[in-house]
Structure formats: C-alpha cells, structure tokens
Amino acid sequence: MSVMIERSSAWVERYLVPPLGALASNIFLQAIRDAFIIFTLPLILAGSLFLIIANPPIKALADFIAPYQTAILVPFQLSFGMMAMFLAFGVAYSLAQYRRTEPVQPAVLAVVLFLIASMPVTDLTNLKLGEVLPYFGGEGLLVGILIGILTTEVVRRFRGSRFVIRLPKGVPPNVTRAFEALVPTLLLITLVWSIEWFVSSHSGVVTDSSGHSQVQQLTLPILLMRAFQPLVLVQDSYPAALLEIVLMMLLWSVGIHGMNVVTAIALPFWLATLTQNATANGHGIVTEPFFHIFAHLGGSGATWPLVIYMLRSRSAQLRTVGKVALGPAIFNINEPVTFGVPMALNPLMMIPFVLVPVVIVTINYIVFSVGLVHVPVVLQPFTVPVGVSGFVATGGDIRGSLLQFFDLAVSAILYYPFFRAWERILVQREAAAARPEESRERIAAEVH
Amino acid sequence: MLRVIIVCSWGMSTSLLVDSMLSAAAQMHIRLTVEALSAGEFAARVDECDVVLIAPQIRHLRKSIEKLAQSVGKPVALIEPFHYATMNGQAVLEQALRLLASAQEGMME
Numbered sequence: 001m002s003v004m005i006e007r008s009s010a011w012v013e014r015y016l017v018p019p020l021g022a023l024a025s026n027i028f029l030q031a032i033r034d035a036f037i038i039f040t041l042p043l044i045l046a047g048s049l050f051l052i053i054a055n056p057p058i059k060a061l062a063d064f065i066a067p068y069q070t071a072i073l074v075p076f077q078l079s080f081g082m083m084a085m086f087l088a089f090g091v092a093y094s095l096a097q098y099r100r101t102e103p104v105q106p107a108v109l110a111v112v113l114f115l116i117a118s119m120p121v122t123d124l125t126n127l128k129l130g131e132v133l134p135y136f137g138g139e140g141l142l143v144g145i146l147i148g149i150l151t152t153e154v155v156r157r158f159r160g161s162r163f164v165i166r167l168p169k170g171v172p173p174n175v176t177r178a179f180e181a182l183v184p185t186l187l188l189i190t191l192v193w194s195i196e197w198f199v200s201s202h203s204g205v206v207t208d209s210s211g212h213s214q215v216q217q218l219t220l221p222i223l224l225m226r227a228f229q230p231l232v233l234v235q236d237s238y239p240a241a242l243l244e245i246v247l248m249m250l251l252w253s254v255g256i257h258g259m260n261v262v263t264a265i266a267l268p269f270w271l272a273t274l275t276q277n278a279t280a281n282g283h284g285i286v287t288e289p290f291f292h293i294f295a296h297l298g299g300s301g302a303t304w305p306l307v308i309y310m311l312r313s314r315s316a317q318l319r320t321v322g323k324v325a326l327g328p329a330i331f332n333i334n335e336p337v338t339f340g341v342p343m344a345l346n347p348l349m350m351i352p353f354v355l356v357p358v359v360i361v362t363i364n365y366i367v368f369s370v371g372l373v374h375v376p377v378v379l380q381p382f383t384v385p386v387g388v389s390g391f392v393a394t395g396g397d398i399r400g401s402l403l404q405f406f407d408l409a410v411s412a413i414l415y416y417p418f419f420r421a422w423e424r425i426l427v428q429r430e431a432a433a434a435r436p437e438e439s440r441e442r443i444a445a446e447v448h
Numbered sequence: 449m450l451r452v453i454i455v456c457s458w459g460m461s462t463s464l465l466v467d468s469m470l471s472a473a474a475q476m477h478i479r480l481t482v483e484a485l486s487a488g489e490f491a492a493r494v495d496e497c498d499v500v501l502i503a504p505q506i507r508h509l510r511k512s513i514e515k516l517a518q519s520v521g522k523p524v525a526l527i528e529p530f531h532y533a534t535m536n537g538q539a540v541l542e543q544a545l546r547l548l549a550s551a552q553e554g555m556m557e
Contacts, residue, residue, distance in 0.1 A: 021508030034488045097488040255529070257457040257505045324534045328464060335461035339504050340533030 005425075008347035017254045024256045027098050029264035032145055034097075035090025036267055040083045041381075047080025048378050051278060057396025081133060083271070084140030084221075088114040091148025101156045105181050110151040113192045117143055120200035120217035121193070135221035138275025141268040142228055143221045151188060158184040196220055228268075235269040238365050241286045245295060245361045249354040252300050255344035259291070259300055278377045285368045289376035289393040292332075294364050294400075297386050297408055299334020301353045302360055304386065305412035306337055309419050315426035331383040341422070348425075352418045359414060360407045373399040452482045452544050454527070455490045455513055456503035465527075468537025480541070491516060499544045500524040504532050523551035 023029075054072040056062050065072070092110035096103035118135045119127065135143070159180065200217045234240060244262050251258030263270075267288070274289070276282030298304025307329045310322025321340035328336055343349045368375050374397040380389060386408065390400035452469070456462040462484040473480035485493065487509050494500070500517045502510055507526055517524035525547050531539040 017508075024506075024508050025512070030487060034486050037486075094488050097492040100491050103492070255504055256508050260457050320534055328461060333461050333464075335505065336533045336535065338533070339529040342529065342533065344504075344529070 005347050009345060012254060012345060012347060012350075016250070020251050020254055020256055024251060024261045028095070028149055029261065031091055031095035031098055031149070032267070033260050033264040034094040035087055035148065036263065038094070039090030040087050043079040043086060044083055044379050045381060047076045047083075048380065050076040051080065052378060052392070052395070055395060077133065077137075081137040083137055084144035085111060085114050085118075085136050086144075087141060088144035088148045088151075091145050092151045093148075095149060095152040096156065099152065099156050101152075101159060102177070103152075105177070106152045106155040107148075109155065109181075109185055109188065110148045113147045113151060113188055114140075114144055116189065116192050117147060117196055117220040119196075120219050121197040122200065122217060131216055132219070135219065135225070138272045139225050140221045141271055142224050145268065147192070154188055155181070155184045199223055228272075232269055232272050235266065236273050236284045236286045238362075241290065241361055241365055242358065244286070245291065245357050246354060248291070249301060249357055252338060253344060253350040253353055255339070259296070262291075263288070274376065274379060277375055283375055285365060285375055287376050288379060289389075290361075290364065290368075292382040293376065293380070293384075293389045293393045294404065294407065295357050295360050296332060296382070297360075297404060297411065298329045299332050299337060300357075301334065301338070301343060302356050302407065302411040303334045303337045303343070303353075303415075304329055304408055306341065306415055306419060307334075308412075309416070310341075313423055315423050316430055317426055318423060330385050332386070333383070346422070348422050349418060352415050356411050356414045359410060363407065363410065364403065367403055373397055373403050449479045449481070450499070450544065450548070451497045452480065452499050452501060453490060453493070453497040454482060454484045454501045454503055455487055455506065455509070456484050457486065457506055462503055464535050465532060465537060465540060468535045469541050470537070472538035472541045475538075476541070478541070478545075487513065494520055494522065497522060499548050501540065501544060502526045504529040523547040 050072055054065060054069050054076065056065055088110040089107045093103040093107035096106050118132055118140060120132075134140075196219065199220055202218050203215050204218050204222070205213050206216050206218075206222060244266055248258035248262045251261055270286070270288040270290075273282065273284030274287040277284050277287065296302060298307065307322055307325045310318045310325065313319050313322060318341065321336055325334065325336035325340065328334065338344050341349055343353045367373050374394040376393045377395040378393050380392055384392065386404050387401050390402075390404040391398055392400075394400035450473075454462050454466070466482045466484055469482050470480060483497075484503075487506065490500075490513065494516055500513065500522050502513055502524065504527060510526060514524050525543065527540055528543065530536075531543070
C-alpha cells in the first residue's frame with residue numbers, strides 16, 4: 001500500500017500541481033482576492049448586520065420593525081450596496097502592490113472612473129439615485145473589477161515612461177508625483193467618459209431587482225450586466241457548483257488555498273446571486289455561503305469529524321495534530337488538518353477530501369432547490385461556528401443549522417474508512433521508527 | 449531584534465502560528481516581531497524584515513516570492529508543512545534563526 005501511495009504521489013506532483021499552481025499564481029486573480037478580503041469584506045459584513053435587523057426572522061419583530069425598515073436599510077445600502085465601487089478601489093490598490101508601484105493614486109482614480117462608468121452622461125442634478133444604486137453593488141462588481149485592473153495597468157505603464165510631464169529637479173517629490181499622474185488620469189477619464197457617453201446616448205428597457213421595468217438611459221454596468229446575466233444563471237446551477245467544489249478541493253489536495261482561487265473567479269457571480277436573494281426574494285443557491293458555511297464545515301473539505309477521530313487515534317502523529325486542530329476547527333480553520341494529517345499531497349486522503357464536499361454539495365443543492373431550507377441571504381465571516389452560521393446565513397431558519405449537522409454526519413461516515421486505513425499506515429510507520437531504539441536497548445540490556 | 453514576515457493567504461491560520469512563535473521567542477529571550485502578509489502586501493513591504501518565511505498553502509508562489517526576497521538580499525524559506533500544521537512556533541522560530549545565521553555567514557565570506 002505504501003508503495004502505491006508513493007507512486008501516485010509522484011504522479012500528483014508531476015501532473016496535477018503545475019497547472020493548478022499556475023492558475024493560483026495568476027496576478028489578477030490574486031489582486032481581486034486581496035481586494036475582496038481587505039477592502040470589501042468588512043463593509044459587506046457590517047452592512048449585512050443592518051440587513052438582518054431590517055428583516056428579522058420572527059413575524060412579531062418584523063411587524064415592529066416595518067415602519068423603520070427603510071431607515072435601517074440606509075447603512076446597508078451605503079456599505080454592502082456600494083461594494084462594487086470599493087472593489088474598484090481595492091483591485092487597483094492590490095494590483096499596484098503586486099506590481100510594486102505606488103497604490104493610492106491609481107486606487108482613487110479607479111473610484112472616479114467607476115463613478116463615470118456607472119452614471120449616465122446626463123444632467124446629474126436631476127438623476128434619481130435609485131436608478132443607479134443597484135450598479136454600485138451586486139450588479140456592478142464586474143465593472144468594478146475591470147476598471148480596477150485597467151486603471152493600475154495603464155497608470156503603471158506611464159510611470160517612468162517619457163509620456164509624463166517632467167518638472168525640474170528640486171521640486172518636492174509630492175508635487176512631481178501629482179504632475180506625473182496628470183497625463184494617465186486625463187487619458188483614462190476621457191476614455192471611460194467617451195465610452196459612457198456613447199453607451200448612454202442609447203436607451204433601453206431596464207428591469208430592476210424588484211421586477212419593475214422602465215425605459216432609461218443605458219450605462220456600462222447595465223450593458224455588461226445584460227451580457228453577464230446568462231452567466232449568472234449558468235453559475236447558479238448544480239453542474240457549476242460541482243465544478244467549483246471539485247476545483248477548490250483539487251487545489252487544496254495539492255496544498256494550495258483552493259477557496260481563495262475559486263473565490264477570485266466566482267465572486268461576482270456569488271455576490272450577484274446573493275444580492276438578488278437578499279434584496280429581491282431571489283432563490284439563487286450557488287452563493288458564497290453555499291460553500292463557506294454549508295460545505296466547508298470545520299474548514300475546507302468538511303474535516304470536523306476527522307479532528308474528533310484524531311483526538312483518540314492510535315497514531316501519535318494524528319493525536320498530536322488532533323489536539324492542535326481542535327481549537328481552529330471550531331472556527332472552520334483546518335490548515336492543521338490539511339498539512340498535519342496530511343490531506344494535501346496524500347493520495348489516500350485526497351480521495352475523501354474531494355469526495356466528501358462533493359457529496360455534501362449535492363445533498364445541499366437538492367435540499368435548497370426543493371425548498372426544505374431557506375436559501376442563503378446573509379454573508380458572514382467563514383469563522384462563525386457550525387450551527388450558528390447555518391441559522392444566520394439563511395436569515396434565521398433553524399433548519400439551516402440542522403442541515404449543517406446532517407452534513408457533518410455524512411462527512412463522519414464517509415471519512416471513517418479512509419481515516420482508519422491511513423491510521424494503520426501511520427501506526428506501522430511509527431512502530432518501524434521506534435524499533436531500532438528498542439533493539440538497541442535490548443542489546444544494551446543483554447551486554448550488561 | 450528579529451523581524452520576520454510570513455507570506456500567507458488569508459492570515460487566519462497563520463495568526464495562530466504567530467502567537468506560538470512569539471511565546472517561543474519570549475521563552476528564548478529573543479525580541480521578535482512577526483507579520484503575516486499576503487503576497488501583494490509582501491511585495492510592497494519586503495524591505496521591512498530580516499527573514500521571509502512562506503506558508504505551505506501558497507507554495508505555488510514560492511519562486512516569485514524567493515526571487516523578490518533575494519533581489520533585496522533577504523533570506524527566504526518554505527515553512528515545514530508539519531510544523532505549520534502543528535503550529536510549532538519554536539521549530540519555525542529556530543528555522544528563521546538558522547536561515548538568518550547561514551545568510552550572515554554567506555555575507556562574511
């Protein structure tokens with residue numbers, strides 16, 4: 001068995017690691033991911049709290065809140081509801097860091113460009129905020145990401161090139177920097193504004209999230225959202241969920257942070273679907289909580305039960321890992337499991353590491369689509385413990401917690417035979433490692 | 449005073465390792481600062497450390513991180529996955545000290 005494991009291990013290193021590593025190293029995906037974590041996630045989480053308060057799960061409480069609902073939603077609309085604008089800032093900023101160039105100036109410029117792209121070119125003093133508001137949030141994420149990338153990539157090429165205004169030596173560096181930024185700033189503003197002017201000289205029928213249709217001036221986000229809508233629908237399907245979970249777990253199987261990589265790609269879809277669930281009674285299933293809260297119980301790969309098994313293992317290695325892994329597992333952090341068992345690059349444990357989340361995702365997809373549990377509406381940190389997080393994610397449906405516990409039981413059953421097989425191998429190895437010392441002691445005893 | 453940067457992804461699990469390293473340093477009477485940064489933040493702040501360590505879950509970025517660290521003369525290595533898994537701060541601290549020592553030896557020659 002050990003020989004087989006070593007052979008498949010070499011195969012994994014040779015054929016699986018390079019392509020997955022290349023995907024995960026993509027600089028744009030890394031910048032999008034960083035921007036999401038550092039700049040938008042805190043706003044989303046804080047905003048979600050106001051959303052929960054405005055829509056309490058208990059009827060009596062909801063009736064009490066009703067007169068104040070629009071007021072309570074204001075902080076939500078201006079934080080969570082503006083996330084695309086801040087994502088534009090964050091993507092430009094993070095990408096500049098990766099490019100090792102000054103980040104604040106392109107980030108601020110990205111916000112300006114995002115604003116220009118999101119507003120029709122018209123008399124702004126008469127613009128109804130409600131018409132453009134959706135495109136600052138869930139429906140503008142793609143525009144935010146594209147603008148963030150465009151800004152930094154253009155600005156960094158101008159820096160140090162000869163197409164900048166130069167000032168004589170001795171001028172303070174801050175002044176120099178402002179003048180250096182002038183040419184790309186003007187160029188980008190003119191570019192985005194011209195495109196937007198062209199786009200908004202056309203009108204179209206726009207259906208907002210609550211289902212009202214009206215004729216209004218088009219903007220870039222509206223146009224992009226139209227092109228993007230079929231993809232949002234395709235993403236919110238079982239095959240897409242399956243593809244995403246398999247990719248996540250294959251990445252983790254070779255020791256790469258899979259959730260990060262897939263999040264960077266799927267985030268605009270997940271958030272668009274989640275926003276529709278949260279603000280327009282949508283029934284989208286494949287969202288961020290679908291994975292973080294309902295699949296990765298105790299950490300990526302639903303490894304909670306493994307921690308319990310390890311605590312009482314016959315293998316010293318697994319017992320050690322189990323003790324360290326217990327605390328983090330409560331908060332769905334499982335690097336101790338991934339690298340300690342290890343799951344990563346371990347051909348035997350890789351099988352359930354991919355299989356268990358696939359089974360759980362399948363069960364959950366069915367449960368959500370037949371309406372046994374309310375679909376996820378709330379985003380929360382992935383560190384919220386299992387049981388609590390299922391209740392919160394579904395906007396206060398206790399069956400959300402029950403589903404999590406059911407999934408844990410499934411995970412416990414499926415992991416068990418693989419755990420025992422791996423434990424047997426480790427116990428043999430540990431015994432083999434201990435033997436030379438034993439025999440030396442015996443020889444010493446015989447000599448005396 | 450030893451300044452260590454650990455390059456990782458979300459910094460959640462690494463923060464546990466950081467705590468363990470700090471308490472190990474206190475026992476060994478070493479003044480230590482450890483920061484867990486993403487690859488992007490690291491690129492912007494590579495100068496602010498003595499030793500660079502890479503968390504195992506981003507080992508696919510190892511080459512680019514090594515290249516950047518070496519370009520400014522900072523010693524760099526991947527954290528042993530099992531030490532990372534068991535949050536063995538002392539072992540990781542010792543790895544950092546060894547790295548620094550061998551880098552300084554290299555400079556003497």
